[in-house]
Amino acid sequence: MQYRPFGPLEWPVSALGFGCMRLPTTDTGAIDEPVATAMVHEAIDRGVNYFDTAWPYHGGESERFLGRALQGVSNDRAKVATKLPSWAVQEPEDMERYLTEQLARLQREHIDVYLLHNLNRDTWRQLVRLDVLAWLDRVVADGRVGAVGFSFHAGFEVLQEIVDAYDRWSVCQIQYNYVDEFYNAGTRGLQYAASKGLGIAIMEPLLGGRLVDPPASVRALWERAANRRSPVEWALQWLWDKPEVSVVLSGMSAPEQLRENLACAERSAIGVLSDEERELMAEARDRYLAICPTRCTGCKYCEPCPNGVAIAMLMKALNQGIMGDDLGGARRQYARMAEGERGSACVACGVCEEQCPQGMPVSEWMAYIHQVLGEGRNYDPAERP
Ligand SMILES: NC(=O)c1ccc[n+]([C@@H]2O[C@H](COP(=O)([O-])OP(=O)(O)OC[C@H]3O[C@@H](n4cnc5c(N)ncnc54)[C@H](OP(=O)(O)O)[C@@H]3O)[C@@H](O)[C@H]2O)c1
Known part of the structure; x- marks a missing residue:
C-alpha cells in the first residue's frame, strides 16, 4: 500500500480508504456481516488504514458494524472517521448527544477524524449559529476526537467560506471524479483546501458506481490510449495522479471490488498519467456529461421515502x-x-x-x-x- 501525507495529521493515510456506505448486503438489504468483516480485515492486512462511516449509512448500522469489525485491531492499523449529521442538529446539545451515541456504536473512546457531514450553505450557517466550532475545540481538547473536518456538497464560494472560518480543520472531504471536475467544489475547491494545508479525502470517486460501466463513446476513447486500464482504474488513477489528493475513499460492495481497487492503489502515483491521458480524460468527461440524464449517484440520502417511492x-x-x-x-x-x-x-x-x-x-x-x-x-x- 502506498501512503500519502494527510494535511496536518501526523499519520500518513493509505491511498485507498474504505468507505462504509455501500457495504455488501444480504437479500433483505442488511449488511452481510461475515463478508463485510472479511473485507475490512483483508483491507487492513493489505495496508488500508482509513475507514469512513457516518450516522445514517446503512440505516444507522454502518457505525455499529464497523465498531464490531474493528474489535481487537490496533488504532495504528485502522483509523476511523465518522460524521456529525449536520442536518439533524437543532440545538447545541444535539452535537453532544450524537457524538456520545456514535462513540457507543463504534465501541471506542476516541474517533480519529470527526467530520461535519454534508455541509452546504444552510447546514454550515445553522451549525455556526449553534457555536459548532467552539464545540469542536472542546471535543478535541477532551480527547474524544483526534482531528476535525467536514464533508462537502456545494459550490466553491461556500467551500472557501468554510475553509477560511476555522484554522483547526484537518480534513476536507469532497465529491470528486473525472466527471465532476467542475461540479460542486471541483478542482478549484480541491486546490484551495489543499493550499490551506487540509488533507483531502475523495468521496464518490466512481460517481457512486456509475463510472464502472461508462457509455460506449467513453470506452472508445480509451481504445486510443497506449495503456490498457479498466474504467475503474482510469477513474481512480485520474484522482491519484493529483498531488492534492490524500485518500480516495471507495465504497466496495464485494471482495473482488476491494481486490481490484487495492491493485489499482499499488500502481498509483502522483503524476501517473501522461499529458495525453489527461486530455483523454477531459474528453471522457465531456462525452459522459453530454448524455448523462441525472446527477444522482445513488447515495440514498433521500431514502427512505415516507411514501415508499424507490x-x-x-x-x-x-x-x-x-x-x-x-x-x-x-x-x-x-x-x-x-x-x-x-x-x-x-x-x-x-x-x-x-x-x-x-x-x-x-x-x-x-x-x-x-x-x-x-x-x-x-x-x-x-x-x-
Ligand atoms: N460525506 C458525504 O456526504 C458522503 C457522500 C457519499 C459518500 N461518502 C463516503 O465516501 C465513500 C465513497 O463514496 P462511494 O461509496 O459513492 O464510492 P464510489 O467508488 O463512487 O462508488 C462505490 C460503488 O462503486 C462500485 N465499485 C467500486 N469499486 C468497484 C470495482 N472495482 N469494480 C466494480 N464496481 C466497483 C460499487 O457499486 P455496486 O455496489 O453497485 O457494485 C460500489 O458500491 C462512501 O462509501 C462513504 O464512506 C460520503
Missing part, C-alpha cells in the same frame, strides 16, 4: 436506460416495479429534497421518470427537470 432505483433505471441505449429495458424494469415504488407514487412532500447532496428537484424527477418510463414519453434532455 427513488434511487428509479434514477438508476433512467440513467442506465439512456446511457446504455436501452430505454426499452428501463421501461420493462419500471413496469415490473410495485406501483407504490414508482414515480407516480410521489406526493411531492419534499422530504427527499432536503437531503439530496446533489440538490436535485427529486419530486419533479419522479414525475418526469414516470412519464418517460411509465407512459412512454420521449426522452428529451432539454425537457429534464
